[in-house]
Amino acid sequence: MMAPHRKSPNHIRELRERVQMLVRERLGGRVICTRCGATFSTYADKCDVDLDVRCPGFNVVDRVQMQAEKEVGLT
Numbered sequence: 001m002m003a004p005h006r007k008s009p010n011h012i013r014e015l016r017e018r019v020q021m022l023v024r025e026r027l028g029g030r031v032i033c034t035r036c037g038a039t040f041s042t043y044a045d046k047c048d049v050d051l052d053v054r055c056p057g058f059n060v061v062d063r064v065q066m067q068a069e070k071e072v073g074l075t
């Protein structure tokens with residue numbers, strides 16, 4: 001279990017929701033993977049087909065999410 005520093009669980013959850021919102025805002029409708037042509041809303045289905053190969057789209061989401069986490073102060 002992770003030990004959040006001086007942040008209540010509710011606050012953490014709120015920040016996570018904000019992060020998800022930001023990610024959706026930034027990637028929504030865009031093609032994030034040139035290999036399979038997935039958009040943010042479809043990459044989970046399209047890109048996870050072959051689990052041995054990490055989808056480029058996953059990295060895009062990861063990067064945007066990490067940036068958003070920094071912005072809301074989650075990291």
Ligand SMILES: [Zn+2]
Binds near residue numbers: 033035046057
């Ligand atoms: Zn892909």
